[in-house]
Amino acid sequence: MKPKTLKILIVEDDLLSRLSLKSRLDYIGEVREASSKEEALLLIENNQFDLAFVDLDLESQLAGLDIVARLSEKKTYTVVLSGREDERVIENAYLQGCRDYLSKPFTKTSLELIFKKYNSVINKNKTLQKLKDIFLTDDSSLVKELEIIEQALLGQRPILITGESGTGKTFLAKFIHQLSDEVSGKKSAFVHLNCAEISESLIESELFGYEKGAFTGAQKSKKGMLEIADGGILFLDEIATMPISIQKKLLKAIEEKSFFPLGSEKSVHSDFRLVSATHENLKSKIEKGEFRADFFFRIEGFNVMLKSLRDRKQDLNKLIQFFVKKGERLIVFDSSAKIVMSEYLWPGNVRELERTIEVLQTRDRGIVTAGDLQILLSKGIPSNVKFDLEEVKRLGLKSYIENLETNILKLALETNEDKVRKTLLDLKISNNSFYRILDNLKARESERA
Amino acid sequence: MLNSQNEKDLGTQVLVHDINSSLSALQGALEVIKDEWRSNPELVEKILPLTLEKINQLHLQLNNYRNFQHKFPLLKNR
Numbered sequence: 001m002k003p004k005t006l007k008i009l010i011v012e013d014d015l016l017s018r019l020s021l022k023s024r025l026d027y028i029g030e031v032r033e034a035s036s037k038e039e040a041l042l043l044i045e046n047n048q049f050d051l052a053f054v055d056l057d058l059e060s061q062l063a064g065l066d067i068v069a070r071l072s073e074k075k076t077y078t079v080v081l082s083g084r085e086d087e088r089v090i091e092n093a094y095l096q097g098c099r100d101y102l103s104k105p106f107t108k109t110s111l112e113l114i115f116k117k118y119n120s121v122i123n124k125n126k127t128l129q130k131l132k133d134i135f136l137t138d139d140s141s142l143v144k145e146l147e148i149i150e151q152a153l154l155g156q157r158p159i160l161i162t163g164e165s166g167t168g169k170t171f172l173a174k175f176i177h178q179l180s181d182e183v184s185g186k187k188s189a190f191v192h193l194n195c196a197e198i199s200e201s202l203i204e205s206e207l208f209g210y211e212k213g214a215f216t217g218a219q220k221s222k223k224g225m226l227e228i229a230d231g232g233i234l235f236l237d238e239i240a241t242m243p244i245s246i247q248k249k250l251l252k253a254i255e256e257k258s259f260f261p262l263g264s265e266k267s268v269h270s271d272f273r274l275v276s277a278t279h280e281n282l283k284s285k286i287e288k289g290e291f292r293a294d295f296f297f298r299i300e301g302f303n304v305m306l307k308s309l310r311d312r313k314q315d316l317n318k319l320i321q322f323f324v325k326k327g328e329r330l331i332v333f334d335s336s337a338k339i340v341m342s343e344y345l346w347p348g349n350v351r352e353l354e355r356t357i358e359v360l361q362t363r364d365r366g367i368v369t370a371g372d373l374q375i376l377l378s379k380g381i382p383s384n385v386k387f388d389l390e391e392v393k394r395l396g397l398k399s400y401i402e403n404l405e406t407n408i409l410k411l412a413l414e415t416n417e418d419k420v421r422k423t424l425l426d427l428k429i430s431n432n433s434f435y436r437i438l439d440n441l442k443a444r445e446s447e448r449a
Numbered sequence: 450m451l452n453s454q455n456e457k458d459l460g461t462q463v464l465v466h467d468i469n470s471s472l473s474a475l476q477g478a479l480e481v482i483k484d485e486w487r488s489n490p491e492l493v494e495k496i497l498p499l500t501l502e503k504i505n506q507l508h509l510q511l512n513n514y515r516n517f518q519h520k521f522p523l524l525k526n527r
Binding site: 014015016017019020021023024055057081082083084085086103104105106107108 | 462465466467468469470472473474475476477478480481485489492495496499500502503
């Protein structure tokens with residue numbers, strides 16, 4: 001049995017109602033009772049209650065309103081119980097500071113709902129603290145964005161996370177799922193699809209599933225991600241790369257909460273919460289005709305923008321300490337290294353910082369200098385690619401450009417974790433150009449080897 | 450006419466409130482009796498006579514309501 005930590009007050013002049021309510025609340029917390037206004041005010045004066053249930057009509061009409069006002073002053077979550085149906089009375093109760101109004105007669109279920117709401121309100125601050133802790137941030141504008149998540153947890157509206165690569169979009173989506181499960185008290189599905197990772201032809205069958213024989217190679221039926229996500233979260237990462245044709249079909253599935261798997265005449269119902277993420281500007285994609293406006297309005301709801309690391313430099317030290325402690329070996333940074341780290345732009349954001357520290361922890365030296373960092377950080381950073389006329393003269397323009405192309409492709413592949421489709425989209429090059437440059441890159445690397 | 454309408458409104462409000470309160474007390478009591486009669490017979494023992502009393506009270510309130518409505522047959526309920 002859980003320890004009784006909640007302090008609850010019941011103010012009700014009817015003995016039967018008081019006894020019944022008390023027997024319900026005895027399981028939840030420590031219950032005190034009052035049958036009159038005077039008795040209630042005395043108890044409130046000498047105790048701090050978490051939750052109070054107050055009947056509005058006690059020895060005189062609406063005497064409970066004064067009790068509500070006093071409880072509200074003492075920050076007690078107050079629920080009014082009343083058989084009155086007059087809206088002015090209800091409004092007045094809310095104006096006095098009551099948080100909920102239970103109309104008599106009420107059921108056990110409505111009482112349970114009150115507790116759910118109370119829990120979510122009470123956990124609100126804890127949730128924000130958790131979000132601040134996992135993002136290791138004191139940055140006020142990032143905290144404001146995280147507050148959006150805290151509000152989003154109570155509903156089912158879609159969440160759109162934007163931010164540069166490496167800012168923690170996937171990490172946040174997973175954490176939203178964890179927090180949602182904590183709020184609802186049940187375990188739900190988390191289905192993750194990176195739209196940039198799979199080809200256009202595969203996305204449809206992955207999302208909607210298919211029946212046996214729906215297409216060549218469909219030897220048995222397969223459930224789609226939409227169906228698997230029923231009751232949970234469908235996380236669509238890199239949603240900007242979602243093909244337009246699929247956007248239309250997905251929009252219908254989201255609106256109707258049902259869809260037809262490929263080759264099936266039977267619709268499948270699925271009620272999931274959509275969380276999407278992108279590092280691209282969807283509005284400019286809509287202007288260019290590369291993204292459907294109606295789909296955009298369906299996937300946005302609670303919009304969260306994760307800041308780049310260079311825009312939240314005050315968090316850098318905290319993050320460094322965290323990643324150093326997370327690794328197996330403690331390292332320290334000398335003053336020159338600290339300057340380099342704070343001046344660096346971190347194009348790969350928190351992910352780049354984490355990987356840099358991981359690499360540094362594998363080195364022989366425990367003291368990191370600016371030199372150690374320059375080798376690591378300058379690796380393939382576009383801002384460091386400078387035009388060098390002497391080099392052009394030495395290599396010839398064609399070779400120089402080939403080198404440049406291979407460097408850029410290497411960097412893009414590294415940044416995109418070898419995802420070909422995303423790299424093609426980022427660099428805006430054709431398949432042919434991609435493989436031509438890739439061949440050059442491989443040739444260069446084998447020459448070096 | 451206006452005074453009668455006000456009188457009816459006020460009277461109805463009070464009666465509705467009392468009936469709702471009694472119904473609520475009875476509903477809560479019956480739920481407790483249903484859930485606790487095995488595990489907590491002492492509580493049920495305490496609640497039962499109060500429940501019977503409340504039923505009688507509700508009976509009276511319902512009669513009052515009916516009589517009150519008959520007193521103002523031409524006036525609407527608001």
